[in-house]
Amino acid sequence: xxHDIRDLADEEVMQLVQQGDPRxxxxxxxxxxxASFSLAYRMVGKQAAAEDVVQxxxxxxxxxxLRYDKTRGSVRTWVLGIVHNRAVDGLRRSMxxxxxxxxxxxxxxxxxxxxxxxxxxxxxxxARSVRGALNTLPDEQRRTIELAYFGGYTQSEIATLLxxxxxxxxxxxxxxxxxxxxxxxxxxx
Amino acid sequence: MTDHARHxxxxxxxxxxxxxxxxxxxFERHLRGCGECQxxxxxxxxxxxxxxxxxxxxxxxxxxxxxxxxxxxxxxxPTELPRRRFTRPLAVAAVLLLGxxxxxxxxxxxxxxxxxxxxxxxxxxxxxxxxxxxxxxxATLELHDMPELRGPRVYQVWLQHGDQxxxxxxxxxxxxxxxxxxxxGVEDADGVYVTREPRGGAQVPSEDxxxxxxx
Numbered sequence: 001x002x003h004d005i006r007d008l009a010d011e012e013v014m015q016l017v018q019q020g021d022p023r024x025x026x027x028x029x030x031x032x033x034x035a036s037f038s039l040a041y042r043m044v045g046k047q048a049a050a051e052d053v054v055q056x057x058x059x060x061x062x063x064x065x066l067r068y069d070k071t072r073g074s075v076r077t078w079v080l081g082i083v084h085n086r087a088v089d090g091l092r093r094s095m096x097x098x099x100x101x102x103x104x105x106x107x108x109x110x111x112x113x114x115x116x117x118x119x120x121x122x123x124x125x126x127a128r129s130v131r132g133a134l135n136t137l138p139d140e141q142r143r144t145i146e147l148a149y150f151g152g153y154t155q156s157e158i159a160t161l162l163x164x165x166x167x168x169x170x171x172x173x174x175x176x177x178x179x180x181x182x183x184x185x186x187x188x189x
Numbered sequence: 190m191t192d193h194a195r196h197x198x199x200x201x202x203x204x205x206x207x208x209x210x211x212x213x214x215x216f217e218r219h220l221r222g223c224g225e226c227q228x229x230x231x232x233x234x235x236x237x238x239x240x241x242x243x244x245x246x247x248x249x250x251x252x253x254x255x256x257x258x259x260x261x262x263x264x265x266x267p268t269e270l271p272r273r274r275f276t277r278p279l280a281v282a283a284v285l286l287l288g289x290x291x292x293x294x295x296x297x298x299x300x301x302x303x304x305x306x307x308x309x310x311x312x313x314x315x316x317x318x319x320x321x322x323x324x325x326x327x328a329t330l331e332l333h334d335m336p337e338l339r340g341p342r343v344y345q346v347w348l349q350h351g352d353q354x355x356x357x358x359x360x361x362x363x364x365x366x367x368x369x370x371x372x373x374g375v376e377d378a379d380g381v382y383v384t385r386e387p388r389g390g391a392q393v394p395s396e397d398x399x400x401x402x403x404x
Contacts, residue, residue: 037249148207173201
Protein backbone atom coordinates (compact mmCIF):
# COMPACT_ATOMS: atom_id res chain seq x y z
CA UNK A 1 0.00 0.00 0.00
CA UNK A 2 1.34 3.41 -0.94
CA HIS A 3 1.86 5.74 2.01
CA ASP A 4 2.92 8.69 -0.08
CA ILE A 5 0.52 9.92 -2.72
CA ARG A 6 3.55 10.83 -4.83
CA ASP A 7 3.95 7.10 -5.48
CA LEU A 8 0.51 6.87 -7.02
CA ALA A 9 -0.14 6.68 -10.74
CA ASP A 10 -1.96 9.59 -12.36
CA GLU A 11 -5.26 7.72 -12.56
CA GLU A 12 -5.16 6.96 -8.82
CA VAL A 13 -4.24 10.57 -8.03
CA MET A 14 -7.19 11.64 -10.16
CA GLN A 15 -9.52 9.45 -8.09
CA LEU A 16 -8.43 11.39 -4.99
CA VAL A 17 -8.92 14.67 -6.85
CA GLN A 18 -12.43 13.52 -7.69
CA GLN A 19 -13.05 13.08 -3.96
CA GLY A 20 -12.08 16.73 -3.51
CA ASP A 21 -8.56 16.22 -2.08
CA PRO A 22 -6.54 19.44 -2.56
CA ARG A 23 -3.19 17.67 -1.93
CA UNK A 24 -3.92 15.29 -4.80
CA UNK A 25 -4.83 18.26 -6.98
CA UNK A 26 -1.54 19.93 -6.08
CA UNK A 27 0.30 16.79 -7.13
CA UNK A 28 -1.62 16.77 -10.41
CA UNK A 29 -0.48 20.35 -10.99
CA UNK A 30 3.12 19.51 -10.04
CA UNK A 31 3.12 16.72 -12.61
CA UNK A 32 1.39 18.48 -15.49
CA UNK A 33 1.56 22.20 -14.74
CA UNK A 34 4.91 22.56 -16.53
CA ALA A 35 3.72 20.91 -19.74
CA SER A 36 0.49 22.92 -19.50
CA PHE A 37 2.29 26.22 -19.08
CA SER A 38 4.70 25.37 -21.90
CA LEU A 39 1.83 24.51 -24.26
CA ALA A 40 -0.08 27.66 -23.33
CA TYR A 41 3.03 29.78 -23.72
CA ARG A 42 3.77 28.28 -27.14
CA MET A 43 0.22 29.16 -28.17
CA VAL A 44 -0.36 32.62 -26.72
CA GLY A 45 3.26 33.82 -26.75
CA LYS A 46 3.05 35.93 -23.61
CA GLN A 47 3.86 34.89 -20.09
CA ALA A 48 0.94 36.69 -18.41
CA ALA A 49 -1.58 35.35 -20.93
CA ALA A 50 -0.15 31.84 -20.57
CA GLU A 51 -0.53 32.06 -16.79
CA ASP A 52 -4.17 33.12 -17.21
CA VAL A 53 -4.82 30.18 -19.53
CA VAL A 54 -3.27 27.68 -17.11
CA GLN A 55 -5.08 29.14 -14.11
CA UNK A 56 -8.45 29.04 -15.88
CA UNK A 57 -7.79 25.53 -17.17
CA UNK A 58 -6.78 24.08 -13.80
CA UNK A 59 -9.69 25.74 -12.00
CA UNK A 60 -11.95 24.23 -14.61
CA UNK A 61 -10.27 20.84 -14.05
CA UNK A 62 -10.83 21.16 -10.30
CA UNK A 63 -14.46 22.19 -10.68
CA UNK A 64 -15.34 19.64 -13.35
CA UNK A 65 -13.17 16.88 -11.87
CA LEU A 66 -16.04 14.40 -11.90
CA ARG A 67 -16.12 14.60 -15.69
CA TYR A 68 -12.79 12.83 -16.09
CA ASP A 69 -13.35 9.40 -17.56
CA LYS A 70 -10.29 7.16 -17.58
CA THR A 71 -11.67 4.99 -20.36
CA ARG A 72 -11.29 7.96 -22.70
CA GLY A 73 -7.58 8.58 -22.30
CA SER A 74 -4.77 9.41 -19.92
CA VAL A 75 -4.99 12.11 -17.29
CA ARG A 76 -2.18 14.03 -19.01
CA THR A 77 -3.97 14.04 -22.37
CA TRP A 78 -7.18 15.17 -20.68
CA VAL A 79 -5.42 17.98 -18.81
CA LEU A 80 -3.53 19.20 -21.87
CA GLY A 81 -6.74 19.02 -23.93
CA ILE A 82 -8.43 21.40 -21.49
CA VAL A 83 -5.42 23.74 -21.53
CA HIS A 84 -5.46 23.67 -25.34
CA ASN A 85 -9.18 24.48 -25.43
CA ARG A 86 -8.75 27.42 -23.10
CA ALA A 87 -5.85 28.80 -25.10
CA VAL A 88 -7.78 28.47 -28.37
CA ASP A 89 -10.74 30.25 -26.74
CA GLY A 90 -8.46 33.01 -25.56
CA LEU A 91 -6.82 33.41 -28.96
CA ARG A 92 -10.14 33.52 -30.78
CA ARG A 93 -11.78 35.76 -28.21
CA SER A 94 -9.11 38.41 -28.07
CA MET A 95 -8.04 37.99 -31.66
CA UNK A 96 -4.45 38.31 -30.66
CA UNK A 97 -3.52 36.80 -33.96
CA UNK A 98 -1.23 39.68 -34.65
CA UNK A 99 0.47 38.87 -31.33
CA UNK A 100 3.31 36.61 -30.61
CA UNK A 101 6.66 35.44 -31.54
CA UNK A 102 8.03 38.90 -32.20
CA UNK A 103 7.08 39.78 -28.64
CA UNK A 104 7.94 36.55 -26.85
CA UNK A 105 8.59 37.46 -23.25
CA UNK A 106 11.61 36.09 -21.54
CA UNK A 107 10.63 33.14 -19.40
CA UNK A 108 12.92 31.17 -17.27
CA UNK A 109 13.80 28.14 -19.32
CA UNK A 110 13.41 24.85 -17.61
CA UNK A 111 16.71 23.49 -16.40
CA UNK A 112 17.57 20.52 -18.49
CA UNK A 113 18.49 18.27 -15.59
CA UNK A 114 16.05 19.47 -12.97
CA UNK A 115 14.91 16.00 -12.10
CA UNK A 116 16.63 12.97 -13.45
CA UNK A 117 13.70 10.70 -12.99
CA UNK A 118 12.61 7.98 -15.38
CA UNK A 119 9.56 10.07 -16.16
CA UNK A 120 11.67 13.07 -17.16
CA UNK A 121 13.90 10.92 -19.33
CA UNK A 122 10.87 9.36 -21.02
CA UNK A 123 9.36 12.81 -21.62
CA UNK A 124 12.52 14.12 -23.24
CA UNK A 125 12.60 11.04 -25.43
CA UNK A 126 8.94 11.59 -26.37
CA ALA A 127 9.60 15.25 -27.19
CA ARG A 128 12.46 14.23 -29.47
CA SER A 129 10.35 11.66 -31.25
CA VAL A 130 7.35 13.98 -31.75
CA ARG A 131 9.59 16.76 -33.07
CA GLY A 132 11.20 14.18 -35.33
CA ALA A 133 7.80 13.06 -36.61
CA LEU A 134 6.74 16.67 -37.27
CA ASN A 135 9.97 17.26 -39.15
CA THR A 136 9.33 14.35 -41.51
CA LEU A 137 6.21 16.14 -42.80
CA PRO A 138 6.31 18.17 -46.00
CA ASP A 139 6.60 21.86 -45.05
CA GLU A 140 3.05 22.76 -46.08
CA GLN A 141 1.55 19.97 -43.96
CA ARG A 142 3.63 20.90 -40.92
CA ARG A 143 2.82 24.59 -41.32
CA THR A 144 -0.92 23.87 -41.61
CA ILE A 145 -0.92 21.66 -38.52
CA GLU A 146 1.06 24.24 -36.52
CA LEU A 147 -1.24 27.12 -37.55
CA ALA A 148 -4.25 25.06 -36.51
CA TYR A 149 -3.05 23.45 -33.30
CA PHE A 150 -0.67 26.04 -31.91
CA GLY A 151 -1.98 29.14 -33.68
CA GLY A 152 -5.63 28.52 -32.85
CA TYR A 153 -6.68 29.40 -36.41
CA THR A 154 -9.74 27.76 -37.92
CA GLN A 155 -9.43 25.84 -41.16
CA SER A 156 -11.15 28.68 -43.04
CA GLU A 157 -8.76 31.26 -41.60
CA ILE A 158 -5.82 29.09 -42.62
CA ALA A 159 -7.20 28.76 -46.16
CA THR A 160 -7.42 32.56 -46.38
CA LEU A 161 -4.00 33.06 -44.81
CA LEU A 162 -2.25 30.62 -47.14
CA UNK A 163 -4.44 31.46 -50.14
CA UNK A 164 -5.29 27.81 -50.65
CA UNK A 165 -8.67 26.11 -51.22
CA UNK A 166 -10.36 24.91 -48.02
CA UNK A 167 -10.28 21.32 -49.29
CA UNK A 168 -6.50 21.50 -49.63
CA UNK A 169 -6.17 22.72 -46.04
CA UNK A 170 -8.42 19.94 -44.73
CA UNK A 171 -6.42 17.38 -46.70
CA UNK A 172 -3.09 18.62 -45.35
CA UNK A 173 -4.27 18.33 -41.76
CA UNK A 174 -5.54 14.83 -42.23
CA UNK A 175 -2.58 13.59 -44.28
CA UNK A 176 -0.11 15.26 -41.94
CA UNK A 177 -1.64 13.66 -38.86
CA UNK A 178 -1.70 10.30 -40.61
CA UNK A 179 1.97 10.54 -41.50
CA UNK A 180 2.85 11.61 -37.96
CA UNK A 181 0.85 8.74 -36.55
CA UNK A 182 2.68 6.22 -38.72
CA UNK A 183 5.99 7.72 -37.70
CA UNK A 184 5.10 7.67 -33.98
CA UNK A 185 3.06 4.52 -33.63
CA UNK A 186 4.55 2.28 -36.24
CA UNK A 187 7.97 3.86 -36.46
CA UNK A 188 7.79 4.27 -40.25
CA UNK A 189 7.30 7.34 -42.31
CA MET B 190 -23.24 15.05 -51.33
CA THR B 191 -23.91 12.56 -48.53
CA ASP B 192 -23.53 13.51 -44.90
CA HIS B 193 -20.45 11.29 -44.69
CA ALA B 194 -18.84 12.72 -47.81
CA ARG B 195 -19.33 16.20 -46.44
CA HIS B 196 -17.78 15.38 -43.06
CA UNK B 197 -15.07 12.81 -43.61
CA UNK B 198 -12.47 15.42 -44.49
CA UNK B 199 -13.09 17.28 -41.24
CA UNK B 200 -11.52 14.60 -39.03
CA UNK B 201 -8.07 16.21 -39.03
CA UNK B 202 -9.41 19.71 -38.44
CA UNK B 203 -11.62 18.40 -35.63
CA UNK B 204 -8.66 16.78 -33.86
CA UNK B 205 -6.62 19.98 -34.21
CA UNK B 206 -9.49 22.15 -32.91
CA UNK B 207 -9.61 23.99 -36.25
CA UNK B 208 -13.36 23.88 -36.83
CA UNK B 209 -15.49 26.85 -35.91
CA UNK B 210 -18.38 26.27 -33.47
CA UNK B 211 -20.98 25.53 -36.13
CA UNK B 212 -18.70 23.18 -38.07
CA UNK B 213 -17.75 21.37 -34.88
CA UNK B 214 -21.35 20.85 -33.78
CA UNK B 215 -22.28 19.60 -37.23
CA PHE B 216 -19.30 17.21 -37.30
CA GLU B 217 -20.10 15.88 -33.82
CA ARG B 218 -23.71 15.19 -34.83
CA HIS B 219 -22.45 13.22 -37.83
CA LEU B 220 -19.81 11.44 -35.76
CA ARG B 221 -22.33 9.96 -33.35
CA GLY B 222 -23.85 7.90 -36.12
CA CYS B 223 -20.78 7.21 -38.29
CA GLY B 224 -18.59 4.25 -37.39
CA GLU B 225 -16.16 5.02 -40.19
CA CYS B 226 -15.43 8.54 -38.92
CA GLN B 227 -15.19 7.27 -35.33
CA UNK B 228 -12.55 4.77 -36.42
CA UNK B 229 -10.64 7.37 -38.38
CA UNK B 230 -10.75 9.70 -35.39
CA UNK B 231 -9.43 7.00 -33.06
CA UNK B 232 -6.70 6.13 -35.57
CA UNK B 233 -5.41 9.71 -35.95
CA UNK B 234 -5.92 10.85 -32.36
CA UNK B 235 -2.52 9.68 -31.04
CA UNK B 236 -0.79 12.03 -33.49
CA UNK B 237 -2.82 15.05 -32.35
CA UNK B 238 -2.44 14.08 -28.68
CA UNK B 239 1.34 13.96 -29.11
CA UNK B 240 1.67 17.56 -30.31
CA UNK B 241 2.00 19.22 -26.86
CA UNK B 242 5.10 17.10 -26.23
CA UNK B 243 6.91 18.84 -29.10
CA UNK B 244 7.03 22.28 -27.48
CA UNK B 245 9.97 23.75 -25.63
CA UNK B 246 9.49 23.22 -21.90
CA UNK B 247 9.40 26.15 -19.47
CA UNK B 248 9.02 26.35 -15.73
CA UNK B 249 5.78 28.05 -14.68
CA UNK B 250 6.21 30.79 -12.07
CA UNK B 251 5.59 29.78 -8.45
CA UNK B 252 2.92 32.48 -8.05
CA UNK B 253 0.71 30.57 -10.50
CA UNK B 254 0.59 27.51 -8.27
CA UNK B 255 0.12 29.64 -5.16
CA UNK B 256 -2.86 31.49 -6.67
CA UNK B 257 -4.42 28.26 -7.89
CA UNK B 258 -4.02 26.38 -4.62
CA UNK B 259 -5.45 29.29 -2.65
CA UNK B 260 -8.74 28.94 -4.55
CA UNK B 261 -8.70 25.13 -4.51
CA UNK B 262 -8.06 24.85 -0.78
CA UNK B 263 -10.83 27.32 -0.05
CA UNK B 264 -13.28 25.43 -2.23
CA UNK B 265 -12.26 22.05 -0.85
CA UNK B 266 -13.87 22.94 2.50
CA PRO B 267 -17.26 24.34 1.57
CA THR B 268 -18.86 23.34 4.85
CA GLU B 269 -16.44 25.04 7.20
CA LEU B 270 -15.44 28.23 5.47
CA PRO B 271 -18.70 30.09 4.99
CA ARG B 272 -19.27 29.93 8.71
CA ARG B 273 -15.88 31.38 9.54
CA ARG B 274 -15.92 33.99 6.83
CA PHE B 275 -19.42 34.99 7.31
CA THR B 276 -19.19 36.21 10.84
CA ARG B 277 -17.15 39.15 9.54
CA PRO B 278 -19.51 40.81 7.10
CA LEU B 279 -22.28 40.58 9.67
CA ALA B 280 -20.23 42.17 12.39
CA VAL B 281 -18.46 44.74 10.33
CA ALA B 282 -20.80 45.51 7.47
CA ALA B 283 -21.95 48.71 9.06
CA VAL B 284 -18.45 49.82 9.92
CA LEU B 285 -16.40 48.75 6.92
CA LEU B 286 -18.78 49.20 4.06
CA LEU B 287 -20.25 52.55 5.10
CA GLY B 288 -21.73 53.12 1.72
CA UNK B 289 -24.79 55.15 1.06
CA UNK B 290 -28.06 53.75 2.20
CA UNK B 291 -30.16 55.13 -0.57
CA UNK B 292 -33.55 54.33 0.69
CA UNK B 293 -35.72 51.80 2.37
CA UNK B 294 -39.37 51.48 1.80
CA UNK B 295 -42.36 49.23 1.79
CA UNK B 296 -44.80 49.92 -0.98
CA UNK B 297 -48.32 48.70 -1.14
CA UNK B 298 -49.36 48.02 -4.71
CA UNK B 299 -52.88 46.75 -5.19
CA UNK B 300 -52.68 44.46 -2.21
CA UNK B 301 -49.40 42.84 -3.40
CA UNK B 302 -46.63 43.81 -1.13
CA UNK B 303 -43.42 44.89 -2.81
CA UNK B 304 -40.59 45.42 -0.46
CA UNK B 305 -37.69 47.52 -1.68
CA UNK B 306 -34.44 47.45 0.25
CA UNK B 307 -31.45 49.61 -0.60
CA UNK B 308 -28.07 48.03 -1.12
CA UNK B 309 -25.08 49.13 0.89
CA UNK B 310 -21.99 49.28 -1.32
CA UNK B 311 -18.30 49.24 -0.59
CA UNK B 312 -16.96 52.78 -0.24
CA UNK B 313 -14.34 51.98 -2.88
CA UNK B 314 -17.19 52.26 -5.41
CA UNK B 315 -18.62 55.66 -4.46
CA UNK B 316 -20.91 55.96 -7.49
CA UNK B 317 -22.39 52.47 -7.23
CA UNK B 318 -25.70 51.65 -5.65
CA UNK B 319 -28.81 49.62 -6.12
CA UNK B 320 -31.91 48.04 -4.69
CA UNK B 321 -33.45 44.67 -4.00
CA UNK B 322 -37.15 44.38 -4.84
CA UNK B 323 -39.00 41.46 -3.30
CA UNK B 324 -42.47 40.52 -4.44
CA UNK B 325 -44.31 37.20 -4.21
CA UNK B 326 -41.17 35.26 -3.36
CA UNK B 327 -39.33 36.65 -6.40
CA ALA B 328 -36.57 39.14 -5.91
CA THR B 329 -34.71 41.36 -8.33
CA LEU B 330 -31.37 42.85 -7.47
CA GLU B 331 -30.59 45.91 -9.58
CA LEU B 332 -27.22 47.61 -9.38
CA HIS B 333 -25.80 50.62 -11.16
CA ASP B 334 -22.38 52.19 -11.68
CA MET B 335 -20.58 48.98 -10.81
CA PRO B 336 -17.00 48.71 -12.14
CA GLU B 337 -16.70 46.41 -15.16
CA LEU B 338 -14.54 43.45 -14.12
CA ARG B 339 -11.42 42.68 -16.11
CA GLY B 340 -10.04 39.23 -16.81
CA PRO B 341 -11.77 35.99 -15.89
CA ARG B 342 -13.87 37.44 -13.04
CA VAL B 343 -17.59 37.93 -12.53
CA TYR B 344 -19.87 39.23 -9.82
CA GLN B 345 -21.60 36.57 -7.72
CA VAL B 346 -24.66 36.82 -5.51
CA TRP B 347 -24.85 35.03 -2.14
CA LEU B 348 -27.89 34.34 0.00
CA GLN B 349 -27.38 34.34 3.75
CA HIS B 350 -29.21 31.74 5.81
CA GLY B 351 -28.22 32.05 9.47
CA ASP B 352 -24.44 31.95 9.47
CA GLN B 353 -24.22 30.17 6.11
CA UNK B 354 -23.68 31.85 2.77
CA UNK B 355 -25.23 29.95 -0.12
CA UNK B 356 -23.85 30.61 -3.62
CA UNK B 357 -26.41 32.08 -6.04
CA UNK B 358 -26.14 33.44 -9.55
CA UNK B 359 -23.20 35.16 -11.19
CA UNK B 360 -23.58 38.21 -13.40
CA UNK B 361 -21.66 40.76 -15.41
CA UNK B 362 -22.28 44.48 -15.62
CA UNK B 363 -20.69 45.37 -18.96
CA UNK B 364 -19.37 48.80 -19.82
CA UNK B 365 -22.61 50.45 -18.66
CA UNK B 366 -21.99 49.16 -15.13
CA UNK B 367 -25.56 47.98 -14.64
CA UNK B 368 -26.56 44.56 -13.38
CA UNK B 369 -30.00 43.00 -12.94
CA UNK B 370 -30.37 39.56 -11.37
CA UNK B 371 -33.55 37.62 -10.62
CA UNK B 372 -33.31 35.60 -7.41
CA UNK B 373 -35.43 32.92 -5.80
CA GLY B 374 -35.57 31.88 -2.18
CA VAL B 375 -34.95 35.38 -0.90
CA GLU B 376 -38.04 35.36 1.36
CA ASP B 377 -36.31 33.04 3.87
CA ALA B 378 -32.89 34.64 3.45
CA ASP B 379 -31.32 36.87 6.08
CA GLY B 380 -29.40 38.88 3.51
CA VAL B 381 -28.20 39.16 -0.06
CA TYR B 382 -24.56 39.87 -0.81
CA VAL B 383 -22.28 40.28 -3.84
CA THR B 384 -18.58 39.42 -4.21
CA ARG B 385 -16.15 39.20 -7.12
CA GLU B 386 -15.27 35.63 -8.05
CA PRO B 387 -13.58 33.64 -10.83
CA ARG B 388 -15.72 33.08 -13.92
CA GLY B 389 -18.02 30.12 -13.33
CA GLY B 390 -18.64 31.17 -9.74
CA ALA B 391 -17.30 29.91 -6.42
CA GLN B 392 -18.66 27.69 -3.66
CA VAL B 393 -17.43 29.98 -0.92
CA PRO B 394 -16.83 33.72 -1.16
CA SER B 395 -13.24 34.79 -1.70
CA GLU B 396 -13.66 38.28 -0.25
CA ASP B 397 -15.88 40.29 2.02
CA UNK B 398 -19.03 41.41 0.23
CA UNK B 399 -18.78 44.60 -1.81
CA UNK B 400 -22.57 44.91 -1.92
CA UNK B 401 -24.74 44.05 1.09
CA UNK B 402 -28.50 43.91 1.49
CA UNK B 403 -29.27 42.74 5.03
CA UNK B 404 -32.89 41.60 5.40
